[in-house]
Amino acid sequence: MQELSGERVLMRIHITEGDTYEGDALSERILALIRERRYAGATIFRGAMSFGAHSRLHSDRVEMLALDLPLVIECVETEDNIRQILPDIDRMIGGGLITLERANVVLYRPDAETRESAR
Numbered sequence: 001m002q003e004l005s006g007e008r009v010l011m012r013i014h015i016t017e018g019d020t021y022e023g024d025a026l027s028e029r030i031l032a033l034i035r036e037r038r039y040a041g042a043t044i045f046r047g048a049m050s051f052g053a054h055s056r057l058h059s060d061r062v063e064m065l066a067l068d069l070p071l072v073i074e075c076v077e078t079e080d081n082i083r084q085i086l087p088d089i090d091r092m093i094g095g096g097l098i099t100l101e102r103a104n105v106v107l108y109r110p111d112a113e114t115r116e117s118a119r
Contacts, residue, residue: 004105009101009103012072013096017068019094027044030092033088034073045071
């Protein structure tokens with residue numbers, strides 16, 4: 001397990017479920033890229049409602065029949081690693097938003113069961 005503590009960078013990628021890259025779900029391709037690079041981890045969050053640059057509403061409300069819910073992918077890593085992956089993610093994303101902010105990592109470790117199985 002890699003060391004991850006102290007000041008790091010939190011990258012947030014805002015896209016939607018309907019976004020694709022080369023025929024695959026964009027969110028899954030981004031997560032696979034992050035995992036392939038052996039970064040510390042990433043999480044995809046599904047939102048209930050959002051709008052972006054074109055003010056098109058994305059919602060989970062049934063009456064809106066939205067199947068294109070907002071997604072946010074978060075990854076905390078070293079600044080160098082984030083800067084290295086940004087051009088690749090930029091090539092994959094048609095429309096969306098990427099933000100970076102400083103994060104102070106206080107704790108990063110697997111749960112007890114995972115630690116035991118690794119021994």
